[in-house]
Amino acid sequence: MVGASSNALRPSYTVFSYLRTQTPFNVTPINPTIRDIDGVSAYPSLAAYAKERGAPDVVDVFRRPSELVEVTREAIEAGAKAIWFQYGVINDDAIRLADQAGLDVVVDRCMKVEYARFHGGLTTSGLNSGLITSRWQRLSS
Amino acid sequence: MNDRAFGFATRAIHAGTPPDPATGSRVAPIYQTAAFVFGSTEEAAELFQLRSYGHIYSRISNPTVAAFEERIASLEGGLGAVACSSGLAAQLCTVLTLARSGDHLLCSQNVYGGTITQLSVTVKRMGIDTTFAPVDDLAALSAGIRPNTKMLFAETIGNPSGVLADLDALAALAHSHGIPLVVDNTFATPYLCRPIEHGADIVLHSATKFISGHGTTIGGVLIESGKFPWGNGTFPLLSEPSPGYHQKVFTETFGEYAFLMRARAEVLRDVGAQLAPMDAWLLLLGLETLALRMEAHVRNARAIAEFLHKRPEVAWVSYTQGAVFAFGIRGGRETARRFIDALELWSHLANVGDAKSLVIHPASTTHSQLSDEELRNAGVAPEGIRLSVGLEDVADLEWDLDNALRTACGQMAESRAL
Numbered sequence: 149m150v151g152a153s154s155n156a157l158r159p160s161y162t163v164f165s166y167l168r169t170q171t172p173f174n175v176t177p178i179n180p181t182i183r184d185i186d187g188v189s190a191y192p193s194l195a196a197y198a199k200e201r202g203a204p205d206v207v208d209v210f211r212r213p214s215e216l217v218e219v220t221r222e223a224i225e226a227g228a229k230a231i232w233f234q235y236g237v238i239n240d241d242a243i244r245l246a247d248q249a250g251l252d253v254v255v256d257r258c259m260k261v262e263y264a265r266f267h268g269g270l271t272t273s274g275l276n277s278g279l280i281t282s283r284w285q286r287l288s289s
Numbered sequence: 290m291n292d293r294a295f296g297f298a299t300r301a302i303h304a305g306t307p308p309d310p311a312t313g314s315r316v317a318p319i320y321q322t323a324a325f326v327f328g329s330t331e332e333a334a335e336l337f338q339l340r341s342y343g344h345i346y347s348r349i350s351n352p353t354v355a356a357f358e359e360r361i362a363s364l365e366g367g368l369g370a371v372a373c374s375s376g377l378a379a380q381l382c383t384v385l386t387l388a389r390s391g392d393h394l395l396c397s398q399n400v401y402g403g404t405i406t407q408l409s410v411t412v413k414r415m416g417i418d419t420t421f422a423p424v425d426d427l428a429a430l431s432a433g434i435r436p437n438t439k440m441l442f443a444e445t446i447g448n449p450s451g452v453l454a455d456l457d458a459l460a461a462l463a464h465s466h467g468i469p470l471v472v473d474n475t476f477a478t479p480y481l482c483r484p485i486e487h488g489a490d491i492v493l494h495s496a497t498k499f500i501s502g503h504g505t506t507i508g509g510v511l512i513e514s515g516k517f518p519w520g521n522g523t524f525p526l527l528s529e530p531s532p533g534y535h536q537k538v539f540t541e542t543f544g545e546y547a548f549l550m551r552a553r554a555e556v557l558r559d560v561g562a563q564l565a566p567m568d569a570w571l572l573l574l575g576l577e578t579l580a581l582r583m584e585a586h587v588r589n590a591r592a593i594a595e596f597l598h599k600r601p602e603v604a605w606v607s608y609t610q611g612a613v614f615a616f617g618i619r620g621g622r623e624t625a626r627r628f629i630d631a632l633e634l635w636s637h638l639a640n641v642g643d644a645k646s647l648v649i650h651p652a653s654t655t656h657s658q659l660s661d662e663e664l665r666n667a668g669v670a671p672e673g674i675r676l677s678v679g680l681e682d683v684a685d686l687e688w689d690l691d692n693a694l695r696t697a698c699g700q701m702a703e704s705r706a707l
Contacts, residue, residue, distance in 0.1 A: 157535065159542040162340045169331065170341050216690040235544035258544055268310070269342030272350060274358025274600075275369035276304075277551070280295050282315070 150176035150194065150219055154185045157214035160210035161185065163234070166260045171267075175208075176201070194219075194226040202226030208259050210234050216242035224249045232259055297364065297480065298580045306573065309693040319570045320352045338535065339542075339554055350557050353566040357573050361500070361510050364479040365492050368515030369549045371557055372508065372569060375493025377407055378477060378562035379509035383471060383491055384408075385560065386552040388439040389526060390416030395433045395440070397424035397454065398666040399447035400473065402656030405663060408442075421666065424454050427462060434466050439523070440491075441468060445484060446476035448641075449651050449675040450668025451609040460488025469517045470606070475499070476611050476641070480583040490517040491548070498642025502575040502582050506568045511552060515545040527551055533559070580696075582644070582680065586612035589686070590678035596687050602698040604672065613641045615651070617672045620698060625650050625674050628697035634681065641677035646686055649675050687693030 149167075153160045154177075164185055167175045177185045180192035197204065201280040207223040209216065209232065216239035223231050223246070230252035233242075238256055246253045254262075264270050270277045295303070325344040327333035334459040335341040358370040373379040388394060396408055398421035408419040420433035424443050434441075441463040456472060463470040469490035476483060478499045484492050494500060496508035519527045520540040523697050527547045530536040533555045535569045539547040557563060564572075587610075594608035598618050604617040618625050629637050635648040639655055649655060656669045664671075678686070 156338065157537065161337075162542055163438075165335060165340045168572060169335060175573065235541075261544075264342050270369075271305070272342045272344055272352065272355055273369065273549075273553070274355045274362065274371060275546070276349070276359055276362040276367060278363075279307065280293075280300065280303045281307050282303070284313045285310055286313075 149175055149208045150178045150223075152179055152182075152185060152190070153210075154182045158210075163208070163210075163258065163260045167263070170269075171263055176204075178207075180208070194222040194228075198226035203229070206230045206232055208232045208234065209237050211237060213237065213239040215272065217245060220245045224251065230254070232257070234258055300363045301360070301579050302577045304363035305356040316571065317353055317356045317573055319566050320347075322351075322564050323347050330640065339537070339550070348561055348563050349553060349564065350620045351563075351566050351569070352568040353573075354564050354634035357569040357576075358510065360573060360576055361494070362477075362497075364472070364483075364579075366479075366483050366485045367492065367512035368545060370510050370512040371549060371552045372496070372510045372564035372572075373557065374509065374562040374564055375498065375507050376473070376509035376562070377403055379493050379495075379511045380404065380407065380473070381412070382552055382556045382560060382562065383440075383493060383511050384412055384417065385556045386548060387524060387526065388417050388468070391437065392417050393435045394419040394442065395438050395468075396421050396428075397431060397443035397447070398422060398663075399424045399450050399452045399668055400442075400444045401448040402651070402659050402667065404442075404444075404473070404671075405667065406658045413417065418445075423666070424452060424459075427458060430459070431462055434462075434468070438466065438468055440471045442473070443450070444473040444476065445482050446609060446611050446613070447548045447668065448476060449613070449615045449673065451607045451611075451614050452668060453609050456482075456484050456487035456489055460490075462542045463490075464488070467521050467523045476613050478579060478583055480580050481587070481611060485512075485514045485516075490514050494574050496575075497640065499579065499583065499586070500572055500575050500642075502578065502642065502644060503571075504640055504645065506571045508564050508568050508574075509573055510564075513548050515549075517548070519547045523616075531555065534705070542579050556673050583612070585680050586678060589680065589683050590614065590676075592683045593678050593686060593690070594688065599693055602694045607668075613675065613677045615670075615673045615675045617670055618674060618694075618697065619671045620671075622650075622652070624697050625672050628674065628693050631693035631696035632689055633692065634685060635676075635693075641675075644680045645679065646679035646681055647677040 152164045179190050182190045207228045220242040231246045232254040273282035324346050358372050362370040422429040422433050460470045471491040471495045472484040473491040475495045491504045492512040494510050528540045539551045590612040597603045598606045604619045606616040608614040635646045651669050652671050
């Protein structure tokens with residue numbers, strides 16, 4: 149997660165914390181200004197992450213639109229398969245760049261919300277999940 | 290998951306209610322509980338900070354209530370919904386999510402008397418002023434918009450005048466001033482009209498009416514489209530740090546869900562006007578037959594409107610759409626009183642949208658708090674009688690109306706009818 153913050157008031161912390169505690173995803177902060185978030189060590193850059201941990205599956209981005217072309221270049225170089233731009237994180241040049249490099253691209257969506265859509269979270273909040281089924285999806289214990 | 294776009298009747302039966310994950314119960318269980326246990330202290334903290342999804346306390350959310358919310362959101366084509374204890378509660382929660390002391394609202398004057406009173410008395414006391422203008426006079430509405438106006442409010446089908454709102458035109462007017470169009474869709478229901486498809490941003494219902502369908506339950510709901518740009522600078526309650534929620538900026542944290550999240554997590558939480566689980570369950574049951582019932586309501590209402598139109602005792606019939614309309618009886622207020630007292634099958638009560646046919650004299654009841662001028666502006670005539678046509682046999686409804694008209698208007702009318 150590029151731009152993940154350790155400040156609990158920031159949206160990126162909300163999403164990081166949700167993905168870490170409520171999903172099976174292995175999520176890592178990329179932020180040169182922090183050491184860790186809730187005990188998960190941060191890397192200063194995508195390059196530093198890739199060198200130690202290999203290519204990331206998805207790069208989730210919380211950065212200003214003006215910085216997205218640079219972030220996208222780093223994601224491509226790190227071997228990311230997909231790049232996900234959060235709410236309001238929009239830059240047409242960055243989208244084009246990622247698309248041309250063959251990455252899957254998600255724009256102006258929240259990974260927390262989209263995960264919840266398929267795992268019952270939205271349903272708890274009266275949100276329209278769009279799911280219609282008469283199959284029993286049992287609770288796993 | 291499949292990508293099929295399911296039809297209205299299918300969603301009215303299925304949306305929001307997959308088989309219960311815990312038990313397989315095919316009908317949504319009634320989660321009759323005040324509170325929900327936390328899995329751990331960490332989980333509790335995540336929930337209270339709005340960082341994860343789940344239930345804390347039924348004043349804020351409840352699984353049965355959430356099932357109803359999702360179903361009505363699906364039927365209206367909205368992003369989501371927040372259920373409340375009544376239609377007026379849903380309206381107040383909408384106002385308080387958008388506006389604060391010093392702000393201003395613009396409202397159609399052709400609306401339910403209780404709405405006019407809520408805005409012009411109770412909400413006004415909170416420092417939020419409302420300007421009322423005719424729903425079919427765009428120039429007057431436009432002139433009523435101020436720099437601090439936070440919403441334009443109208444009813445799809447005006448109560449009781451039946452005047453129809455041109456939703457596309459109202460939406461264009463509201464959006465050109467950067468404010469949302471809020472539409473009370475109680476009389477139309479999403480079966481007859483889906484305001485979001487005509488540009489509305491927020492849809493309100495008194496769920497007590499056709500959604501319940503059987504006069505069993507008081508409830509309300511607000512539905513939001515998810516399309517309005519809440520971060521446009523006009524809504525600091527959504528786009529600036531909130532002291533009511535850990536300085537959270539709702540637009541920044543929740544994107545298109547900003548309005549719905551603040552309406553629930555701050556306003557509903559603080560107002561305390563939540564819907565009860567048992568009531569949500571009755572509303573879910575009501576929605577399952579909404580399409581069938583509305584077809585029959587409208588069919589019966591048209592037959593009754595035509596019946597009345599042919600009667601010499603009847604001065605006017607203001608039927609436009611739906612199943613609720615008013616007519617004027619010759620002889621004025623006193624004759625109207627005699628007519629209502631002579632009815633046998635029609636129920637004299639203050640409600641609409643029941644399987645049972647209902648009748649009331651608005652000027653002395655539902656709209657009685659209004660001044661004479663407000664009555665005229667709202668299209669409520671002293672001799673006007675409001676009908677909510679139910680699902681009984683039309684012949685029986687006509688038999689009863691015939692008897693009451695003859696009793697109220699006497700021999701003169703009877704001879705003229707022949």
